[in-house]
Amino acid sequence: MNTIASLGIGEIGYISEGALEHIPLKLLEMGCLPGAEVELIQIAPLKDPIYICVNGSHLAIRKETASQIQILKS
Amino acid sequence: MAKNDIKVALIGNPNTGKTSLFNQLTGLTQKVGNYPGVTVDKKKGTCKLSATQNAVITDLPGTYSINPTSIDESIVLKTLLKKDIKESPDVILVVADVENLKRNLLLFSQIKDLEIPTVLAINMVDQMSRKGISIDLTALKEELNTEVVLISARKNQGIKNVKDAIIKCHVAAKASPMCDANYKIDPEYFDKLKAINPNFSLYELWLMVTQKNFPAAISKKEKAQLLSFNKDVSRLKKYQHKETIYRYQEINKVLKKTYIVDKSKATDLRSKLDKVFTHKIFGYLIFFAVLLLIFQSIFDWSSLPMDLIDTTFAELSDFARNNLPMGILSDLIVEGIIPGIGGVIIFIPQIAILFLFIAVLEETGYMSRVVFLMDKIMRRYGMNGKSIIPLISGTACAIPAIMATRTISSWKERLITILVVPFTTCSARLPVYTILISLIIPNTKIFGFYNLQAFTLLMLYALGFVTAILAAYILQKTLKIKSNSFFVVEMPNYKLPSIKNVAFDVLEKTKAFVFGAGKIILALSVVLWFLASNGPSSFKNAEENVTNNIENRQLSATELQQKIGSVKLENSYIGIMGKSIEPAIKPLGYDWKVGIALITSFAAREVFVGTLATIYSVEAEDENTTTIKEKMRSEINPDTGKQRFNFPAGMSLLVFYAFAMQCMATLAIVKRETKTWKWPLIQLFGMTGLAYICSLIVYQILS
Incomplete structure (x- = not known):
């Protein structure tokens, strides 16, 4: 199963429609919507957190959260 | 505030230039509640909208949504939901970043659904052509059914339009919901909700249900219905x-019709800078270099103004002593008030420099990268990447640092951060450190270039940080609090800091420190002077007793005066207090005079130097005022015949001040933020106990 956490640096994925209930409300409000394109920009030196760009928002989230959000890899 | 002033609430996502707009609109009329004791949540200022109309503008904390996940954001919800309180806004001014309009409009859509008149100000429009963005303003106004203005707050463009729009919106007072999203989801369910109290908009009722936050206009029965x-x-x-x-x-749908972005024009400065600042080696090296730069600057840039302030106040005391008529009032001014004020003023250079650096780091967007770099490390110690900001600002003052923890959404991580912040070396410790270091550490170079005194100070900073981290680790293992740790940080665009924003920030925080902590320090120095210049009968008879004592017949007139002075001090109220704790602090290498300074330091650490200054000048009774450092150097320990502030005693004091919880203002703020006396008391006894044990060990080993 692919999640945001399984992206490599520079890789792009699309949030699955089925992921909705696993996305925390706060992330949803910040633009992390089903169907949206997610790009992994950077992984922190200690492998966590990760730095993503989704719907024009540049966000740092923890791997723990990222691994709950399913994506389709392009 | 005049009665017909329009009350405007300024709301927006973080990093949208909300503060810039606030500064442009209100300028120097801004007021902030002073700490300690009062909230700094709300910044207010007045703004002249037109020749006849003024507005009172409240700057609310930055938030992405009305649904709060941190204390900071819940303030926004409370202000907007409680229409019944006086503070409730007539008009809401939403600030949005042109580059990230879609996400910014989410907050706008929520606010619009509260059915309060709303103005949308789209900021940073000077960047539009560079980023390939174009907006159809007329269509956008129509689609959003509200006043929309394009502005560039930093360049002071479009501010007049904002003012006009506020008036227009206030006069029209029309406020229709934007989405009424809820009806589309489940009409039957929401019809029932709306029926509870039709005076409120559906979205307001929905927020009451989801956030369990009820205005006073909601009756008990309605509250029960909502809770169901x-x-x-x-x-x-x-x-x-x-x-x-x-x-x-x-x-x-709205943006499709009104907003076009040509992505080919996007520049990649951000990604280039990110590659460096979040690099696994360079990232940390740069952060470390930034920290070193800050600490070096505090020391280098502030030493000149601080020396200047120190000597100015010594001269001022001299001047007052020579020119005021003799008497109690003159004593109070010369020995109490002037040194007291000097003790506050002397901090301004260091505090201002620290706040300057922190403001610049936040303004440029670099601070978010530090949060990103540090999250994993901080988490290991039970904190959060965001804890790094309080820990750094704690080097200026623990009070704003503890306020800065409000952005941390996990209660456990926030509590641990609050509890360990006072270990970081705040600027109140600096004068104590500076004076002790100059007394016990030689002014030589090590490794050929690094000043040994500066190095010692750096080590004390390191000691503070390391202790904070270790304490956090222990707390993480022992605190049995369950709270889910959720972490999301926006990485804003890099920006050059706006001089106006930085200047306002530094001014505001320094002012709050001087007037907040300053009051306590000044009041204490007056109390202290009183306690040192009065006492029971043994105090009043001191002069007679000393003069009549046969042993003292040999003394010269000056020596006799000194003897009288010290006997008087010993028998004053404060001397009695110092004497009574002397047995407990003797093993640490201190005498009763240092004991007095320790007692007063529990109000605020910086009082240490001022207390000793007052004690020695009350005692000296001579006309020539020397600087406090010279007085401390010439102080002799009668038991050993050596200097009182020798190496072991000095080190022991340094350690004591590094660990002990000596700040009433911090304790008060911790009580306010944690809503119980439990945590401040744990800090007071835990930290001070640690200080006592460590100082004891240090003194016993070294002497």
Whole structure:
């Protein structure tokens, strides 16, 4: 199963429609919507957190959260 | 505030230039509640909208949504929901970043649904052509059914239009919801909700249900009805998710018609800088270099103004002593008030420099990268990447640092951060450190270039940080608090800091420190002077007793005066207090005079130097005022015949001040933020106990 956490640096994925209930409300409000394109920009030196760009928002989230959000890899 | 002033609330996502707009609108009329004791949540200022109309503008904390996940954001919800309180806004001014309009409109859509007149100010429009963005303003106004203005707050463009729009919006007083998202989700469910109290908009009722936050106008019965909606948690959650999706759908529809972005024009400065600042080696090296630069600057840039302030106040005391008529009032001014004020003023250079650096780091967007770099490390110690900001600002003052923890959404991580912040070396410790270091550490170079005194100070900073981290680790293992740790940080665009914003920030925080902590320090120095210049009968008879004592017949007139002075001090109220704790502190290498300074330091650490200054000048009774450092150097320990502030005693004091919890203002703020006396008391006894044990060990080993 692919999640945001399984992206490599520079890789792009699309949030699955089925992921909705696993996305925390706060992330949803910040633009992390089903169907949206997610790009992994950077992984922190200690492998966590990760730095993503989704719907024009540049966000740092923890791997723990990222691994709950399913994506389709392009 | 005049009665017909329009009350405006300024709201927006973080990093949208909200503060810039606030500064442009209100200028120097800004007021902030002073700490300690009063909230700094709300910044207010007045603004002249037109020749006849003024507005009172409240700057609310930055938030992405009305649904709060941190204390900071819940202030926004409370202000908007409680229409019944005087503070409730007539008009809401939403600031949005042109580059990230879609996400910014989510907050706008929520606010619009509260049915309060709303103005949308789209900021940073000077960047539009560079980023390839174009907006159809007329269409956007129509689609959003509200006043929309394009501005560039930093360049002071479009501010007049904002003022006009506020008036227009206030006069029209029309406020229709934007989405009414909820009806589309489940009309039957929401009809029932709306029926509870038709005076409120549906979205307001919905927020009351989801956030359990009720205005006073809601009756007990209605509250119970609203709470019954809260039973089915999974349904609530599902509807909240659906609502957000629906809002974005509506926003996309609007933007499709009004907003075009040509992505080929986007520049990649951000990604280039990110590669360096978040690099696994360079990232940390740069952060470390920044910290070193800050600490070096505090020391280098502030030493000149601080020396200047020190000597100015010594001269001022001299001048007052020579020119005022003799008497109690003159004594109070010369020995109490002037040194007291000097003790506050002397901090300004260091505090201002620290706040300057912190403001610049936040303004440029670099601080978010530090949070990103540090999150994993901080988490290991039970904190959060965001804890790094309080820990750094704690080097200026623990009070704003503890306020800065409000952005941390996990209670456990926030509590641990609050509890360990006072270990970081705040600027109140600096004068104590500076004076002790100059007395016990030689002014030589090590490794050929690094000043040994500066190095010692750096080590004390390191000691503070390391202790904070270790304490956090222990707390993480021992505190049995369950709270889910959720972390999301926006990485804003890099920006050059705005001089106006930085200047206002530094001015505001320094002012708050001087007037907040300053009051306590000044009051204490007056109390202290009183306690040192009065005493029971043994004090009053001191002069007679000393003069009549046969042993003292040999003394010269000056020596006799000195003897009288010290006997008087010993028998004054404060001397008695110092004497009574002397047995406890003797093993640490201190005498009763240092004991007095320790007692007063529990109000605020910086009082240490001022206390000793007062004690020695009351004692000296001579006309020539020397600087406090010279007085301390010439102080002799009668037991050993050596200097009182020798190496072992000095080191022991340094350690004591590094660990002990000596700041009433901090304790008060911790009580306010944690809502119980439990945590400040744990800090007071835990930290001070640690200080006692460590100082004891240090003194016993070294002497």
